[in-house]
Amino acid sequence: MGSEGRSWSGVGAAAGSGAEAKATTAVVSAAAPAEIPTSSASVDISMPLPEMSPHIIRLCKELLQGWSSLDSSCFSIETVSGGITNLLLKVSVKEDTGNESSVTVRLYGPNTDLVIDRKRELQAIPYLSAAGFGARLLGIFENGVVQSFINARTLSPADMREPRIAAEIARELHRFHQVDIPGSKEPQLWNDIFKFLKKASALKFEDTTKQERYETISFREIQDEVKELKDLSDLLHAPVVYAHNDLLSGNLMLNDLEAKLYFIDFEYGSYSYRGYDIANHFNEYAGFDCDYNLYPDKDVQYHFFRNYLQPDRPNEVQAHDLEALYVETNTFRLASHIYWALWALIQAKVSPIDFDYLGYFFLRYGECKKQMDSCLSLVQSFLSGLRNG
């Protein structure tokens, strides 16, 4: 993606189009994001770090004004994470004062543009950043971004389930869902799922074992299930918000001293249903072992919903609002499984990472099937209650 044609100034005045969550009271109007420095340089992600370092230093000097005249010997670079999708580097400089300051440089992984809409991400980051979310965006280059380094610890799945932290995540998500990102407010969930379905159903694997496993999948059946789920969830008229869409523990950081929680990594962000974002987060309670028995029960969900719906007066949330959000969330729970199942199929074909993505497809899709009847009957009885009541 080139650096031309990007304009980061100006924030839309209001969310409009009835897209904001029912629970919210005001749209977060972020200050107009400042102009973000851009560079047309790109850095080959496959280079070993020692070889890559001079390129990273040159890039930082080009994008970060305060660093432009520093000698290269002031810089040190380390890997923060290989991530599932990107390479994240911490770049630090020792200043004359003896202080150290750091930034992160994120290099997009190969083929990630098949599942991530970079244009959409870059459109949103300045507004999310201006509203106080995530790392500050300091620069953009051809295949990545430079952001501020966050001094905080990354949460574990167990931290995320802790009631005090869960309440804080809910309050922060309430705030996140109020951010107004200019442009279309059309929910993207089903468009994205249908796009993934199209790509996922047209794959061919050279490895015969993989191909045989792949051929056991009925895309016709998935298509019918997606359609049924979409039609049913449409009847809920779920509020549409700017959603994070990937709130797993690795994307939550906490500075314990300052009691400051950070949402990071907005790669999958889009306008979507608030219940989808919450359900997707609840699915992540399963943790690294994908133990879906850890999906929160109704009481645990209600604790989250109270803090999400009314952060200032969680105990005053009305029972019918809790029930509506419960139904909404647990309908979109299935969509979250389908989304990541199809995502995994595409990864199985294109990702250079040695991970059993096909196995992950079967795991997520299997869980979707397992939960299908109870989730569908939950929404059906809720809707018939509405019709009769």
Ligand SMILES: Nc1ncnc2c1ncn2[C@@H]1O[C@H](COP(=O)(O)OP(=O)(O)OP(=O)(O)O)[C@@H](O)[C@H]1O
């Ligand atoms: N700005 C930052 N400051 C400090 N640490 C960060 C920052 N951004 C990310 N990290 C750390 O790096 C880890 C990976 O980051 P991130 O999730 O953004 O990468 P990713 O490649 O998208 O990974 P994945 O695909 O697994 O989500 C995070 O879990 C966090 O520990």
